[in-house]
Amino acid sequence: MGEVFAGRYELVDPIGRGGAGAVWRAWDRRRRKYVAAKVLLQGDAHMLLRFVREQALRIDHPHVLAPASWAADDDKVLFTMDLVAGGSLAHVIADYGPLPPRFVCALLDQLLSGLAAVHAEGVVHRDIKPANILMEATGTGRPHLRLSDFGISMRKGEPRLTETDFVVGTPGYFAPEQLAGGEPDFPADLFAVGLVALYLLLGRKPDAQALVERFGAHGTPDAPEGVPAPLWGVISNLLQPDPGNRFRTATGARKALAEAAQLLPDPVPGEEPVEVFDQLGPLPAGFGPQGPEVAAAAAPVGFGPPPAAYGPGQPAAASPETSGFHLTPPAVAPPAATPPAASPAPRAVRSGRIAPPPAKVTAGILTAALLCFAVGVWALTRL
Template sequence: MGEVFAGRYELADPIGRGGVGAVWRAWDHRRRRYVAAKVLQQSDAHSLLRFVREQALRIDHPHVLAPASWAADDDKVLFTMDLVAGGSLVHLVGDYGPLPPRFVCVLLDQLLAGLAAVHSEGVVHRDIKPANILLEATGTARPRLRLSDFGVAMRLGEPRLTETDLVVGTPGYLAPEQMMGADPDFPADLFATGLVALYLLQGARPDARALVEHFAEHGTPGAPQGVPAPLWQVVAGLLEPDPRARFRTATGARKALASALELLPPPGPDDEPIEIFDQLGPLPPDFGPAGPPPRGPGAPGTLPDAAG
């Protein structure tokens, strides 16, 4: 039996860790299904404010994994999201290495679609990286990607929670203007998206600094080995160091990607199918597909004290 929050969410097992909280697989006694629950670990005011900002996001899109509900008990607080079982892009590249260009196009299109929805709400993600991009466990069927972890996201014009000269994000996936302390804006997310695309195509983290230096000294680099030129033109357009030369919107990048896809060679008969496995593992003892066993009279799942 796990700890129950607000009479509704029963924690089963830890499945990950975010910036300010651990992520658990939890049973929702009201909706009778498993969800992912991020539980705040720190109680200082700064962490709580960032946590509140994240749980307040409500972006309904098939390629975005945003908070769906929240609950509080005593000095602890959590919010819940859909449970996504296929691991992150890090797991996928760890299993297969460089991915086929057409497969990357599918993932990149879904990421840009989710990002367009986020940006349409005036939100800058600020931490796009492979570990924050999750996959449904679809087997060998068409992949389904979900952009997650809005812990450092902010709306345009919203006051920062950090000093203005403190860089927020993950080293190696920061746009040049982020490194210079510029105000958060959508093109920085697109630069990181280009680095994610290159990571998928090459099977290793790109050297962002070397790319930026090459652009500055020699112009657009040639297509890396194994990357078709039409696809590279789109990725390079995302990686322009000058945000004014970069794609300005995720929708614009998607349109360019769709045109590039038409120019790619068809998949070969010997191409290895990409399978996205369930990465969560078995449920812990006392938890089954239909949840934990009933607790008897007064069991959780009626009316939560402070849940949304």
């Protein structure tokens, strides 16, 4: 059995590490499903501020992986997301190298669709790169992409968490205006999409600085080898050094991409299909598709029927969605002559499900409380 966090999330095994902390596969006892949980220490005030911003993001879109719930326990906090098993675009390239243009078009269409939803909320992602673009394990079926990791994202007009001359993001995927210290804006995300497109088509990380220099010296250069001309017409627009010369919106880039895809040659007969494998591996001993195996025989009091009563990843029909757990009282009261045993003081734990749209006020209060706490810790560290 793994460590149980805040009485709800059983940490199963580590599956990755992000800039703000470790990422675990975890069993959500309330929702009866496996989730991805990002865990970090509350003592790091700067990271806690980023945590508050990321867990507050509420974007419901099939190609966006946003937080679903959060919890705090002792000196740690976590938030959870859907568990995506296919790894990142970096895994796909490691398995196959350069990808077929039509497959790349399908991925870019989904990425731009998700990014359009993010921008519609006034959010600039600021860290679009292959490692932050996750894939469902669809095998040889239609790919399904999820844009993730909003740890350094920000809404336009929000105060920065860094000094104005400090560049935030991943080296190699900066837009020229980011390197110059400009305010975060949507065109910078579109520039990064252009670099991701080249990465998928060439099978290697492109040299962003060299590309900018080529554009500056020759206008729009010829398409790199392996990049079809119709597709290069879209990518070269995304990579324009001057943000004013790029597509104005992700939706506009997506429309141009659809037109370019129609001009691509048909797939080569016998071309090997791209397969997106399950990158998580088997569950460790003691865990099965329906949760901890020990729970299959007898569920803990207060958690409803055994997990076998539900399909994999399905929530219990009668599971309450309120924070905390309420144990079922005993059926028979203890004898009057027997004094009740003193209960140890409970640990301070907090957990909650990010509210759906009708309950945004409650979620906003929780987010504000976390933010106030984080700002206070940060202010103390600056004294």
